Amino acid sequence: MQNTTDIQARIKPPYVPLSKLIETFRLLSTRSFSSFGPSDLTNRGFSKTDAFQSVSALKFLGFVDEANRTNDLSKLHLKGDERSKAILEIVKKSYTKIFETIPEANKLPKNELYNEFVALYNLSPRLANPSVSNFLWLCNESGLEVSEQPIGRKKNKVAERKTKITNKIPEKRDNYAKREFTGNTHIIEAGNFQLLLPKTSKIMDAVYNGEFKEIRDKLVKLSDELKDEEKILEG
Numbered sequence: 551m552q553n554t555t556d557i558q559a560r561i562k563p564p565y566v567p568l569s570k571l572i573e574t575f576r577l578l579s580t581r582s583f584s585s586f587g588p589s590d591l592t593n594r595g596f597s598k599t600d601a602f603q604s605v606s607a608l609k610f611l612g613f614v615d616e617a618n619r620t621n622d623l624s625k626l627h628l629k630g631d632e633r634s635k636a637i638l639e640i641v642k643k644s645y646t647k648i649f650e651t652i653p654e655a656n657k658l659p660k661n662e663l664y665n666e667f668v669a670l671y672n673l674s675p676r677l678a679n680p681s682v683s684n685f686l687w688l689c690n691e692s693g694l695e696v697s698e699q700p701i702g703r704k705k706n707k708v709a710e711r712k713t714k715i716t717n718k719i720p721e722k723r724d725n726y727a728k729r730e731f732t733g734n735t736h737i738i739e740a741g742n743f744q745l746l747l748p749k750t751s752k753i754m755d756a757v758y759n760g761e762f763k764e765i766r767d768k769l770v771k772l773s774d775e776l777k778d779e780e781k782i783l784e785g
Contacts, residue, residue: 561606562606562671562673562677562681563610563644563645563667563671563673563681563684563685564603564606564610564611564680564681564684564685565603565607565673565677565678565680565681565684566603566606566607566680566684567603567680568680568683568684568687568700570596570600570603570604572687573596574591574604574607574608575626575691577591577594578608578613579626579627582623583623584619584620585617585618585619585620586605586608586613586614586620587605587618588601588602588605591605595768595772605618607684610644611640611644611688612640612643612644613626613640622640625637625640631693634691634692634693635692635693637688637691637692637693638692638693638694640692641688641689641694645685647670647671648666648667648670648671648685651666651670652666655685656685656686656689656694656695656697657695657696657697658697659697659698660682660697660698663682663686664678664679664682667682667685683700684700686698686699686700687700
């Protein structure tokens with residue numbers, strides 16, 4: 551396998567949207583892969599751009615080599631303190647440049663980190679912002695103290711609204727998308743996943759006959775896949 555340090559020297563720090571980095575880590579934490587490439591993510595609903603950037607992030611972190619062969623994924627299967635220690639080792643090794651310059655870079659405010667990432671990694675402003683969020687999330691996962699939580703970890707108003715609506719839904723569930731109406735909101739539910747849409751005639755037509763039908767089907771498929779994973783973990 552090619553030296554991961556050589557790969558990291560040529561690849562920018564992860565700048566994929568934080569939600570996609572988290573989703574990729576969750577996938578790798580529950581599955582085993584001998585190789586891992588963009589198609590493994592596009593098959594699970596990632597856009598081509600997000601899939602490419604996510605795999606690039608894994609290469610920077612040393613989990614995937616240039617031939618897309620995996621390395622040390624077992625570290626993500628660990629739990630508790632052992633997992634944090636393993637991720638800390640990876641973070642310190644991958645982000646050597648910034649930790650050599652600023653030993654406690656994880657404690658810097660986001661604005662200062664932004665400036666350091668632009669200077670040290672020659673990042674454009676567009677890439678520096680998500681790179682900082684990814685770095686803070688990885689530091690947080692490794693048990694390092696951070697001055698600011700990455701945006702992806704904050705509960706927003708949309709999530710709170712979704713929780714309130716979920717609490718109103720009857721307990722009965724099935725494996726297929728069921729349709730419930732609450733006020734002027736149309737809810738498509740599949741397992742633990744929900745798609746909330748305005749209840750208009752145009753939206754209803756799209757759900758049953760148009761572009762939202764495909765999204766509904768994907769929700770059902772994803773829900774079934776996650777249920778299978780839960781059964782494997784419980785077994």
